[in-house]
Amino acid sequence: MSDKKETNDAKGIVFNIQHYSIHDGPGIRTSVFLKGCFLRCIWCQNPESQSLKPDLFYFEERCTGCGRCAATCPANAIEIIETKSYTDRGKCNGAGECIQVCPNDARNLMGKEMTAQEVFQKVKGDELFYKRSNGGVTLTGGEPLFQPDFSKNILLLCRQAGIHTAIETCGFADWEQFKDVLQYTDLVLFDLKHMNSEKHCEYTGIPNELILENVRKIHHELGIPIRARIPVIPGYNDSVQDIHEFAKFVVNELDNLLIMRFSNRSCACLITHQLSVC
Incomplete structure (x- = not known):
């Protein structure tokens, strides 16, 4: 059993x-x-x-810079610069909260x-x-x-x-x-x-x-x-x-x-x- x-x-x-x-x-x-x-x-x-860990995929052309991802990220790895979101890959822990709140499907987690x-x-x-x-x-x-x-x-x-x-x-x-x-x-x-x-x-x-x-x-x-x-x-x-x-x-x-x-x-x-x- x-x-x-x-x-x-x-x-x-x-x-x-x-x-x-x-x-x-x-x-x-x-x-x-x-x-x-x-x-x-x-x-x-x-x-x-x-890589064994999940990888974040980002589609810049879909991003409108709404800031929801930055507000949600538990690792504070995202900031908005000139209407686009940017992720510090060194800080990103692959939690995926940013993907759930993105209204434009600009983010995807592979893994x-x-x-x-x-x-x-x-x-x-x-x-x-x-x-x-x-x-x-x-x-x-x-x-x-x-x-x-x-x-x-x-x-x-x-x-x-x-x-x-x-x-x-x-x-x-x-x-x-x-x-x-x-x-x-x-x-x-x-x-x-x-x-x-x-x-x-x-x-x-x-x-x-x-x-x-x-x-x-x-x-x-x-x-x-x-x-x-x-x-x-x-x-x-x-x-x-x-x-x-x-x-x-x-x-x-x-x-x-x-x-x-x-x-x-x-x-x-x-x-x-x-x-x-x-």
Whole structure:
């Protein structure tokens, strides 16, 4: 009974729950975006996910300088200057009172504390779509392994309900914590940023040795299905040699699908390859 209560009461920070997602695993899925990440990728698609604490988003063009936010802020972090509100980020504690009183939706807080049970109730509402499309729930972010206990408990609740589970991960995590989360994971969407460790460190802030070691262990020791996902970023990891090194690693080490996301300033497309020879 106590274990079940701990699972339900486990808390974490979520910044978005995206319904009807079709690019984060098989079938129709619900993607749960968690806050916090170990990496600082130059090209990060969700920079609001990097910090674990909630982040204040401010839309200056919507602000009329009414002053309600400044009057409400418990940290006295807001002042009105020339008809616009300005927030001292060093003082802001993310309480969110300013958001509640803003009449123009000029403020938004990215990140909300939720229990595993609350997240599960949100995703369970899409269960009919999962059953008809062989879909399920995907934890992404940010990085799910940044909140390992929270991630584990969400996945456990989904597994108990017969819902297919997946995580999208950069793979930078302690192996024992990783295994603890993976015991309730049906599919791993593994992001590979760069095969050269020095460049990986330059572009993301950390080297890739632990990442590559973990993905090998997942495949060879645990046998959990893996889909390697690569954000191909012009000027960073899109050379012929880069692509060759990605493909060689996936074929020789994972013997699996390679999913490549090609991105530039105006478009992004998804290409899936079944690799067999390199």
